Amino acid sequence: MKLSYDERYVSFQEEVDAFLxxxxxxxxxxxAEGAGEYIKTFRxxxxxxxxxxxGIPKRFGGSEQAPDVIKAQIxxxxxxxxxxxxxxxxxxxxxxxxxxxxVGTDAQKERFVEKTVLGQxxxxxGYSEPQAGSDLASLRSRAELVGDEWVINGHKIxxxxxxxxxxxxxxxxxxxxxxxxxxxxxxxxxxxxxGVTVRPIKQINGGREFCEVFLDNVRTPADWIVGQRxxxxxxxxxxxxxxxxxxxxxxxxxPIFHSLIKLxxxxxxxxxxAIENPRIRAxxxxxxxxxxxxxxxxxxxxxxxxxxxxxxxxxxVNKITTxxxxxxxxxxxxxxxxxxxxxxxxxxDVRGSGPEKWLNQIxxxxxxxxxxxxxxxxxxxxxxxxxxxPRTGTGQ
Numbered sequence: 001m002k003l004s005y006d007e008r009y010v011s012f013q014e015e016v017d018a019f020l021x022x023x024x025x026x027x028x029x030x031x032a033e034g035a036g037e038y039i040k041t042f043r044x045x046x047x048x049x050x051x052x053x054x055g056i057p058k059r060f061g062g063s064e065q066a067p068d069v070i071k072a073q074i075x076x077x078x079x080x081x082x083x084x085x086x087x088x089x090x091x092x093x094x095x096x097x098x099x100x101x102x103v104g105t106d107a108q109k110e111r112f113v114e115k116t117v118l119g120q121x122x123x124x125x126g127y128s129e130p131q132a133g134s135d136l137a138s139l140r141s142r143a144e145l146v147g148d149e150w151v152i153n154g155h156k157i158x159x160x161x162x163x164x165x166x167x168x169x170x171x172x173x174x175x176x177x178x179x180x181x182x183x184x185x186x187x188x189x190x191x192x193x194x195g196v197t198v199r200p201i202k203q204i205n206g207g208r209e210f211c212e213v214f215l216d217n218v219r220t221p222a223d224w225i226v227g228q229r230x231x232x233x234x235x236x237x238x239x240x241x242x243x244x245x246x247x248x249x250x251x252x253x254x255p256i257f258h259s260l261i262k263l264x265x266x267x268x269x270x271x272x273x274a275i276e277n278p279r280i281r282a283x284x285x286x287x288x289x290x291x292x293x294x295x296x297x298x299x300x301x302x303x304x305x306x307x308x309x310x311x312x313x314x315x316x317v318n319k320i321t322t323x324x325x326x327x328x329x330x331x332x333x334x335x336x337x338x339x340x341x342x343x344x345x346x347x348x349d350v351r352g353s354g355p356e357k358w359l360n361q362i363x364x365x366x367x368x369x370x371x372x373x374x375x376x377x378x379x380x381x382x383x384x385x386x387x388x389x390p391r392t393g394t395g396q
Contacts, residue, residue: 016078024084061114069305092116092123124162126170137180143172152218162211184232189220205345205363313386323368330365
């Protein structure tokens with residue numbers, strides 16, 4: 001494994017750092033008046049220079065750069081170090097845009113990609129239902145083709161930030177007589193119409209990020225189906241691939257672990273710094289081992305990718321590794337903050353300055369076993385597709 005950049009990439013890193021030094025001023029990118037426009041201008045300039053939206057064609061608002069995982073890594077690291085904004089976030093950018101670029105029609109790309117890149121379109125994901133969670137293919141929401149429109153009826157749940165969205169991509173049953181995996185289609189729909197009802201769900205941390213969505217005779221154009229009719233399951237797997245890659249990123253583990261170290265240094269247990277407690281020290285050492293293993297695994301995968309070599313089963317492990325690390329961090333933080341862990345979390349718009357700022361991280365870690373696909377389902381994927389083990393109950 002090679003951990004140093006060659007001369008070409010060192011030069012590129014210097015170029016990116018020089019751009020940031022010239023064009024990004026963190027003070028102007030905060031909450032001050034005009035910050036939003038300043039960030040928009042910065043993103044546009046960064047895109048023109050080829051640093052953002054690299055995989056998106058220029059005609060759709062991207063910079064249309066040749067794939068290069070090392071350059072992408074350099075950009076991510078340099079922007080993070082400078083505190084500069086990366087691409088517009090959200091489910092639309094994380095899941096829908098790469099899916100449309102891979103399997104969408106030209107008309108769908110023209111209509112939706114650029115406005116999603118610019119943040120004008122915000123998307124919700126219509127997958128889970130009250131009767132269809134891990135067994136997603138058992139979903140009941142249906143779409144019937146009537147003339148040149150799909151008429152949609154159903155009930156979606158755990159729909160992230162649906163109350164802020166103006167569009168949804170949904171998995172719907174269009175072939176009621178087909179086997180359950182073969183009867184689904186991937187369809188886009190506009191929230192701004194009669195028949196769409198969004199109800200936020202109060203979460204354990206007091207927030208309302210998740211929603212349930214009721215669809216009553218909602219209509220959408222016939223050509224807003226992505227992929228072929230009845231092949232939505234295949235499209236959804238493309239979609240979930242991009243979600244799991246995002247959820248499983250090792251970039252989430254390191255900063256939170258560093259925050260845990262600071263907590264252990266400043267908080268007290270029985271009148272002494274928590275980091276001096278033998279049990280806490282042992283946990284921190286164990287977590288650091290997992291974090292460093294994940295980091296080195298990431299380097300290995302980066303090296304393989306830069307050589308156009310598949311990472312194999314290792315790539316399937318990333319998401320579940322991140323889940324396990326962040327849950328271990330949350331368990332350790334819970335012990336360190338002690339009684340403060342019994343308080344109600346602060347409101348979403350209040351960060352908190354004491355131990356209470358850890359409550360959202362602690363409670364949020366519980367959801368990681370489900371986000372992007374349940375951990376047990378991911379273990380089955382690793383076993384069956386990665387290791388070639390037989391499925392349970394097959395008699396093999």
